[in-house]
Amino acid sequence: MTLTADSPASPYGDLIPPLTKVQAMAEANRCLYCYDAACVRACPTGIDIPAFIRSIATGNLRGAATTILAENIMGGTCGRVCPTETLCEQACVRNTAEERPVAIGRLQRHATDGLMATATAHPFTRAPATGRRVAVVGAGPAGLSCAHRLAMLGHAVTVFEARAKSGGLNEYGLAPYKMADGFAQREVAFILGIGGITVEHGRRLGADLSLEMLRREYDAVFLGIGLGGSNRLNIPGEDRPGVEDAVAFIERVRQADPAAPPAVGRRVVVIGGGNTAVDAAIQAKRLGAEEVTLVYRRGRAQMGATAWEQELAQTNGVVLKTFAMPTGIGPDGVTFEHTALSDGRLAGTGLTFLQPADMVLKAVGQTLRADALDGLTLAGGKIVVDGGFRTALPKVFAGGDCIASGEDLTVQSVQDGKLAALSIHSFLTA
Amino acid sequence: MADLTCTIAGIRSPNPFWLASAPPTDKAYNVLRAFRAGWGGVVWKTLGEDPPVVNVSSRYGAHHDTERRLYGINNIELISDRPLEVNLREIAEVKKAFPDRAMVVSLMARIEEEAWAGLARRIEATGCDGLELNLGCPHGMCERGMGSAIGQVPEMVEQVTRWVKAATRLPVIVKLTPNITNILWSAEAAKRGGADAVSLINTVNSIVAVDLDAMAPTPVVDGKGSHGGYCGPAVKPIALNMVAEIARNPATAGLPISGIGGVTTWRDAAEFLALGASGVQVCTAAMTYGFKIVEDLAGGLSNWMDDKGYRSLDQLTGRAVRNVVNWNDLNMNFSAKAVIDPALCIDCGRCHVVCEDTSHQAIRIDPGEGRRLFTVIDAECVGCNLCSHVCPVPDCITMRPEDTGLPYVTWPQDPRNPLRTA
Ligand SMILES: Cc1cc2nc3c(=O)[nH]c(=O)nc-3n(C[C@H](O)[C@H](O)[C@H](O)COP(=O)(O)OP(=O)(O)OC[C@H]3O[C@@H](n4cnc5c(N)ncnc54)[C@H](O)[C@@H]3O)c2cc1C
Numbered sequence: 001m002t003l004t005a006d007s008p009a010s011p012y013g014d015l016i017p018p019l020t021k022v023q024a025m026a027e028a029n030r031c032l033y034c035y036d037a038a039c040v041r042a043c044p045t046g047i048d049i050p051a052f053i054r055s056i057a058t059g060n061l062r063g064a065a066t067t068i069l070a071e072n073i074m075g076g077t078c079g080r081v082c083p084t085e086t087l088c089e090q091a092c093v094r095n096t097a098e099e100r101p102v103a104i105g106r107l108q109r110h111a112t113d114g115l116m117a118t119a120t121a122h123p124f125t126r127a128p129a130t131g132r133r134v135a136v137v138g139a140g141p142a143g144l145s146c147a148h149r150l151a152m153l154g155h156a157v158t159v160f161e162a163r164a165k166s167g168g169l170n171e172y173g174l175a176p177y178k179m180a181d182g183f184a185q186r187e188v189a190f191i192l193g194i195g196g197i198t199v200e201h202g203r204r205l206g207a208d209l210s211l212e213m214l215r216r217e218y219d220a221v222f223l224g225i226g227l228g229g230s231n232r233l234n235i236p237g238e239d240r241p242g243v244e245d246a247v248a249f250i251e252r253v254r255q256a257d258p259a260a261p262p263a264v265g266r267r268v269v270v271i272g273g274g275n276t277a278v279d280a281a282i283q284a285k286r287l288g289a290e291e292v293t294l295v296y297r298r299g300r301a302q303m304g305a306t307a308w309e310q311e312l313a314q315t316n317g318v319v320l321k322t323f324a325m326p327t328g329i330g331p332d333g334v335t336f337e338h339t340a341l342s343d344g345r346l347a348g349t350g351l352t353f354l355q356p357a358d359m360v361l362k363a364v365g366q367t368l369r370a371d372a373l374d375g376l377t378l379a380g381g382k383i384v385v386d387g388g389f390r391t392a393l394p395k396v397f398a399g400g401d402c403i404a405s406g407e408d409l410t411v412q413s414v415q416d417g418k419l420a421a422l423s424i425h426s427f428l429t430a
Numbered sequence: 431m432a433d434l435t436c437t438i439a440g441i442r443s444p445n446p447f448w449l450a451s452a453p454p455t456d457k458a459y460n461v462l463r464a465f466r467a468g469w470g471g472v473v474w475k476t477l478g479e480d481p482p483v484v485n486v487s488s489r490y491g492a493h494h495d496t497e498r499r500l501y502g503i504n505n506i507e508l509i510s511d512r513p514l515e516v517n518l519r520e521i522a523e524v525k526k527a528f529p530d531r532a533m534v535v536s537l538m539a540r541i542e543e544e545a546w547a548g549l550a551r552r553i554e555a556t557g558c559d560g561l562e563l564n565l566g567c568p569h570g571m572c573e574r575g576m577g578s579a580i581g582q583v584p585e586m587v588e589q590v591t592r593w594v595k596a597a598t599r600l601p602v603i604v605k606l607t608p609n610i611t612n613i614l615w616s617a618e619a620a621k622r623g624g625a626d627a628v629s630l631i632n633t634v635n636s637i638v639a640v641d642l643d644a645m646a647p648t649p650v651v652d653g654k655g656s657h658g659g660y661c662g663p664a665v666k667p668i669a670l671n672m673v674a675e676i677a678r679n680p681a682t683a684g685l686p687i688s689g690i691g692g693v694t695t696w697r698d699a700a701e702f703l704a705l706g707a708s709g710v711q712v713c714t715a716a717m718t719y720g721f722k723i724v725e726d727l728a729g730g731l732s733n734w735m736d737d738k739g740y741r742s743l744d745q746l747t748g749r750a751v752r753n754v755v756n757w758n759d760l761n762m763n764f765s766a767k768a769v770i771d772p773a774l775c776i777d778c779g780r781c782h783v784v785c786e787d788t789s790h791q792a793i794r795i796d797p798g799e800g801r802r803l804f805t806v807i808d809a810e811c812v813g814c815n816l817c818s819h820v821c822p823v824p825d826c827i828t829m830r831p832e833d834t835g836l837p838y839v840t841w842p843q844d845p846r847n848p849l850r851t852a
């Protein structure tokens with residue numbers, strides 16, 4: 001692979017650099033310390049944003065981080081990957097005053113990085129042991145958040161994780177330029193630092209574990225298994241060499257040795273319109289692809305990727321094409337048919353074009369793998385839970401991407417895990 | 431174009447901006463740069479009798495705002511630490527090079543007539559335009575019986591002024607210390623002694639910050655600190671009040687005033703002038719930004735005067751003095767209510783929480799469309815102004831005077847006053 005002169009020094013470096021201390025001070029001082037602040041109402045985890053920003057402004061970095069982590073134990077990841085432009089920063093009143101919100105996400109990263117770099121002890125202590133044992137399935141954001149809160153409340157937690165590493169999509173799915181310097185694993189170690197949590201890797205529900213067995217051996221079970229399957233395009237040529245699922249591609253990049261990044265095609269086509277598509281496209285570009293084209297079947301406004309992400313793709317040299325759906329993949333590339341929206345319904349126009357490609361990345365959504373979920377109610381491809389994150393099975397709770405709580409985002413999964421832990425706690429102590 | 435020429439105690443300068451007696455005026459090098467930059471005059475850094483004093487390291491402490499701008503500094507510096515002869519020679523040279531600028535020289539001596547008179551005579555020989563008596567330095571010199579040790583005792587202020595007036599034909603400005611209980615006592619004493627003008631304020635006694643690692647006040651000198659003199663934007667309110675007190679006091683009314691303390695912008699200068707000063711002196715702002723600020727000080731003042739129709743400084747000087755009254759002369763029947771402009775409001779909620787937590791529970795929040803709607807409950811609002819001060823958006827909250835139909839009634843006349851006189 002050859003890197004052109006304007007390629008980044010490393011495709012594994014931060015795309016958005018951390019704030020310097022001076023930048024953080026200046027930015028923190030832009031916060032108005034709003035009352036009942038709009039930004040807090042817009043954060044799924046409800047972090048006391050004005051409080052933590054004020055702490056940064058006064059030089060109390062550890063206090064700032066503790067305020068964040070009290071509500072969101074993955075504040076570090078969220079400060080890096082949250083689509084703040086649709087969450088907290090979207091609501092910030094500085095948008096009204098100056099058309100530029102306080103950079104809440106970057107400040108959050110500044111505070112949590114500061115704590116993780118300097119703290120010698122975990123910021124939270126465990127309540128006295130309750131003697132209760134909880135099984136958590138899946139060591140992703142939902143599972144780890146749930147485990148952490150349960151441990152804090154004094155319960156003993158065993159996490160069963162199918163894969164070799166903890167972190168879920170933090171480790172395997174998020175683009176490397178968002179999670180530079182092995183952050184996902186540093187954060188896992190930090191979270192487990194509270195104690196009382198054992199993680200068993202290579203333990204898959206559905207293979208060597210069953211819900212029945214977990215219900216028998218534990219006082220409660222939490223399912224944070226995410227969405228393990230990928231949607232198919234169901235078009236001819238989908239299984240040709242060079243055609244790959246975008247999540248699998250990102251995983252390959254994430255797990256490669258940064259000194260030997262995987263090779264990419266010269267001309268890459270990414271199919272899809274969500275943040276996975278954008279991440280895969282930018283990543284391919286950063287790995288040295290000459291042309292990266294992201295093709296989405298509807299318009300920019302309907303894309304799952306936010307306007308900011310779309311812009312990021314473009315400023316990183318990705319070409320966006322809209323209103324085109326793939327109809328087949330051949331040796332020379334992908335054939336697309338132009339589409340149009342009429343009365344809200346998408347239809348082909350009959351006009352086609354060939355988008356040349358030697359690598360095709362599919363990013364058309366993840367699905368729940370329901371094989372080991374006997375006894376649970378599913379709806380719309382998700383596990384059904386009630387307001388207390390209880391599933392149809394007694395003692396079994398669920399949260400994160402595998403339920404329909406909000407958007408499929410890290411921050412939402414962390415919130416689900418936290419609230420489910422509180423619900424499990426009241427169930428265990430009732 | 432407004433005429434900015436300025437006369438205080440008979441000393442003329444092309445504009446009212448003088449550099450106060452301090453490091454910026456300690457030697458020819460600085461003063462020449464200042465004059466080239468456009469300053470109307472200087473008060474040369476205080477001269478004393480030889481041998482020169484010795485200064486410590488370090489000398490300045492800082493008070494920053496949240497954006498690391500300087501609110502104020504304090505210093506534990508003494509008077510000029512250069513030989514008298516050198517200073518006198520340079521003063522003469524600079525005055526010759528810039529004859530149109532005001533060259534005032536600050537001095538300080540033991541409380542003995544010959545010490546003051548001798549120094550004054552030697553300074554007069556330089557050809558300078560006037561003298562300023564430093565009766566205010568609050569650190570170091572006062573422990574030697576000088577500076578504020580003199581300035582805090584009205585009898586000594588009067589005595590020293592008289593000695594110097596008798597020794598020289600030059601105009602004498604008496605620089606007052608704010609570290610007293612009533613500025614009028616020293617101002618009146620200076621006038622009795624024959625002062626041609628007063629200048630104020632010198633620095634305010636302070637510990638500006640504590641170094642929490644060294645556990646000592648800043649500036650830290652080998653592990654220890656001392657109280658120092660505070661100056662800069664933070665002291666302006668103190669200075670304005672003292673200037674106004676002298677300007678409206680019958681015994682000192684008409685005594686020319688050189689306003690000092692926190693002058694940073696032309697607006698600050700205009701405020702000092704409005705309260706009775708004939709010119710201003712600047713130290714910290716120059717030490718913070720350099721001499722170039724004089725361009726905006728003079729240009730801004732001149733433009734504003736043009737806009738307002740003031741053609742010369744004397745039309746402006748003292749304009750606000752008649753509106754400075756004692757509390758007992760305020761109208762008890764006046765009423766203003768806060769009014770929030772919903773179009774400018776950005777929904778930060780700060781007005782609500784401060785009124786709710788610390789004032790009169792007068793700001794209501796309603797859901798509103800998209801943004802919350804903040805409204806003042808007139809019946810509860812006492813017009814205290816707090817909300818308008820905390821609102822981050824200029825002019826979003828205004829205070830609207832209410833037509834009560836009631837007459838101007840002062841507290842001594844108010845029926846609610848159990849001790850009323852009328
Ligand atoms: C490519 C990509 C990019 C993304 N980018 C962003 C982004 O920038 N910002 C953002 O906020 N969100 C992003 N998301 C979404 C975010 O990653 C998810 O919402 C979040 O990780 C969901 O957390 P989870 O804990 O529910 O599931 P996961 O993170 O998927 O974790 C589930 C865990 O359970 C394990 N597991 C699954 N099944 C079993 C089983 N049967 N037995 C045992 N263990 C099992 C898995 O190995 C995994 O470790 C992205 C998602 C993808 C796919």
Ligand SMILES: Cc1cc2nc3c(=O)[nH]c(=O)nc-3n(C[C@H](O)[C@H](O)[C@H](O)COP(=O)(O)O)c2cc1C
Pocket residue numbers: 450451452453475476503504505507508509510536564567605631632633660661662663665690691692693711712713714715
């Ligand atoms: C470092 C420093 C040294 C000073 N030295 C003197 C001095 O020698 N004589 C004097 O009369 N005032 C001295 N002052 C006081 C200033 O002349 C001035 O009165 C005071 O700083 C307030 O003005 P400002 O707010 O513009 O700085 C000094 C001030 C500073 C900061």
Ligand code: SF4
Pocket residue numbers: 030031032033034037038039040049050053091092093094102104778
């Ligand atoms: S809305 Fe913006 S300004 Fe207000 S508290 Fe939140 S971050 Fe600060």
Ligand code: SF4
Pocket residue numbers: 767768784785789790791792793806810811812813814815816817818
């Ligand atoms: S002026 Fe004072 S009392 Fe009136 S609304 Fe504002 S803060 Fe409340």
Ligand code: SF4
Pocket residue numbers: 770774775776777778779780781782804820821822823826827
């Ligand atoms: S302080 Fe000003 S901007 Fe903020 S809510 Fe009140 S009126 Fe609106």
